[in-house]
Amino acid sequence: MPPWTLHARRAVAALAATALALLALLAVDLAPAEAVRPPGIPSTSTAQSELNGLTVAAESHGSTYDRDLFPHWRSVSGTGSCTARQYILKRDGNNVVTSDGCQPTSGSWQSDFDNVWTTSVSNATIDHVVALSEAWASGAWSWTTAQRQAFANDINSPQLWIATTSANSSKSDYDPAEWMPTNTSVRCDYVKAWIHVKHLYDLDVDSAEKSALQSHLTNYCGSGGGTPTNCNGSKTSAAAVPEGTPLNSTISLSCTGSASTTSSVSVNITHPYSGDIAIALIAPDGTSRTLKAAGGTNTANIVATYSVNLSSEARSGTWTLRVTDTYSGGSSGTLNSWSLSI
Structure with missing residues (x-):
């Protein structure tokens, strides 16, 4: 490329690198070490027993649903007059500051569904794991208004989860036959939470x-x-991706048997030039598999899930994600998180 183009790119990249470095420091300081999940998620054996006891019936009364039939985000007893939404954001957030003892003004929140953390209060939504419309069609149509209000503001069961606006919108009112979290590491708890809420409120499936x-x-x-x-x-702690030197991030697993032919690796990387980044997965035995080669479309950031056949590998051991910034031009990035389902 012409020298002036290279110099311009490097100047812009240097500014971007400075901004990214500051953001990375903030992320490490503000982001919780791991997601805080709601209380009451049962053991697997309890969830199995509860699932066995659920009544199977077709959904009904869907056309008569109205969200206003479930008075939500009302003040909850024992929270100092905070609404259920405010209380969950305070309880499950990190370094949360409030303006009046209830309304958060700053902090950081982990969205377990998509394995993303946010420092934006407006981006930290509260999701009903069993959506209000799903509950209505599963039996809540026959409840009193007081019962529906209790359901919509239940802070003691695993019904209310923090989710980014994107994850909340993606989930919508789908049930687990139609939607599951992209973060595979939360799927077990998500399913157990769904079963438990349906059991607690005697809702059909x-x-x-x-x-x-x-x-x-x-x-x-x-x-x-x-x-x-x-x-x-999964690994949710942010790590800087230096230029030229590979970043090795590890996840240790202790599962028996061989990995799946349809294993998946999800990554979330901030970088101004995605084409500069190469990504590889290294198995416990040292075998390396390329997930993404450098080059191609040079847009900003990488949020992707890669499917890979790992059936020749034992699952147990330390798995390494190797992220390499192949271009030494002043730009740097951050590995925000990654997860592995094998």
């Missing part, structure tokens, strides 16, 4: 929903104490 719940409980939790079909791990 439709046949496809129950079939999916059983499949997910077996695959991600090892229903009944067996070995899960999938073995999952």
Whole structure:
């Protein structure tokens, strides 16, 4: 490229690198070491027992649903007059500051569904794990308004989760037969939470929903104490990606058996030039597999899930994600998080 183009790019990249470095420092300081999940998630054996006891019935009364039938984000007893939303953001956030003892003005929050943390109060939404419309069609249509209000503001069960606006919108009112979190490491707890909420409130499940719940409980939790079909791990602490020197980030797993032919690796990387980045997965035996080569489209950032056949590998051991910035031009980046489902 012409010298002036290279110099311009390097100048811009240097400024971007400075900004990214500051953001990375803030991320490490503000982000919780791991996601704070809601209380009351049952053991796998309890969830299996609860699932076995759920009534299977087709959904009904869906056309009469109205969100206002579930008075939500009301003041909750024992929280100092805080609404359920305010209370969850305070309880499950990190370094949360409030303006009046209730309304958060700053802090950081982990969205477990997509394995993303945010420092924006407006981006930290509260998701009903069993959506209000799902509850309505599963039996809540027959409840009193007081019962629906209690359900919509339940801070003591695993019904209310922090989620980014994107994850909340993606989930919408789908059940586990239609949607599962992209963060595979939370899927076991997500399914157990769903089952427990349906059990607590004596809500029905439709046949496809129950079939999916059983499949997910077996695959991600090892229903009944067996070995899960999938073995999952994640790393959520941010790490700088230096120029020229590979960043090695590790996840240790202790699962029996061989990995899946449809294993997946999800990564979230901040970098001004995605084409500069090469990504490889290194198995415990040292075998390296390229997930992304350098080059190609040179847009900013990488948020992607890569499918890879790992059936020749034992699952147990230390897995390494190697991220390399192949271009020495003043730009740097951050590995925000990554997860592995094998």
